[in-house]
Amino acid sequence: MEQVLFIVWRESVEALLVVGILYAWLKASPAGQPGIKYLWGGVVAGLVLSALLALAILGVSSWxxxxxxxxxxxxxxxVAAALVVQMVYWMRKHGRTLKRELEGGLSNAVSRANWWGLTVLVMVAVAREGSETVVFLYGSVAGADAAQWPHLLLAGALGLLAAFFTFWLLQLGGKVLTWRRFFALTEVLLLLLAGALLVSGLEKLVDLGTLPSLLDPVWDSSALLDDSQSIGKVLADFAGYRSHPALMVLLLWLAYWGTTVTLLRRGRG
Structure with a gap:
């Protein structure tokens, strides 16, 4: 449930950021105001594409x-774990210039009165966030039983509401919550979540016999911190903690962090 809330919250804020930048630019420009309806058309189209991807994934799974x-x-x-790392890396490379890049593309569309180009620009931006959300959520909730779905849907709704509230706070430009602090904090949480997704995927492959466990378990820390309840459950969901890990999973989890830290340091440079 916590994973769902966080994913919907984080991805929705990023989508609101993109749409908010474009909307503010169009509204402030007399030449751009006719394009506002095309902006909303792009938002709807992007959401439809994301929904189609979700249906495709569910359809494939059911077959x-x-x-x-x-x-x-x-x-x-x-795949979801890899996408998280790619997204964090992309934001490190382009986060500072995102507004300028979006407004540059928008300016070209407005100067040519290419409103359908604006629609495509927004559609691609929204569909990107939406498709990432779909993949992340599927990676997190796959295998959930019927009894869990009401809680997962509630978590998604709360995440969406939290996203609108967060976006409103960020637009105020306060000293407590700024865009830089928001992305710095959620970047760490996203990488922890990617580690958890990686562990869950690897454990399925070990259970299926595709990957050797090498040694299972390496240790048993359930008496100290059980991964099925309380704080241990939160750490399991958000960081991939296991109280009795298989050696193969542990080694690949460590390799993930080593590779990711190295990659992001290069991205920052």
């Missing part, structure tokens, strides 16, 4: 055998 679904869920968790 698979039991083992096929396990492999598919493991693959989606690993």
């Amino acid at each position: 698979l055998s039991d083992d096929g679904q396990e492999y598919f869920q493991a693959g989606m968790a690993l």
